[in-house]
Amino acid sequence: xxxxxxxxxxxxxxxxxxxxxxxxxxxxxxxxxxxxxxxxxxxxxxxxxxxxxxxxxxxxxxxxxxxxxxxxxxxxxxxx
Numbered sequence: 332x333x334x335x336x337x338x339x340x341x342x343x344x345x346x347x348x349x350x351x352x353x354x355x356x357x358x359x360x361x362x363x364x365x366x367x368x369x370x371x372x373x374x375x376x377x378x379x380x381x382x383x384x385x386x387x388x389x390x391x392x393x394x395x396x397x398x399x400x401x402x403x404x405x406x407x408x409x410x411x
Contacts, residue, residue: 339399346374
């Protein structure tokens with residue numbers, strides 16, 4: 332199991348869509364929302380995601396296909 336932190340950058344047209352809800356239902360990952368904000372035409376969500384590397388890669392790929400820009404946060408591996 333791994334824990335990683337990401338910025339999820341939503342384009343304006345996706346801000347009101349339940350994408351994180353779909354993500355949680357679709358993938359065997361634990362999602363902890365650390366912060367969220369709306370800046371102009373962009374939504375920014377900081378999340379911590381925990382799960383297997385394989386499931387995390389599938390989930391991140393799915394988010395990208397939905398139109399969410401996913402950026403890893405430096406030093407994102409969290410030690411227990």
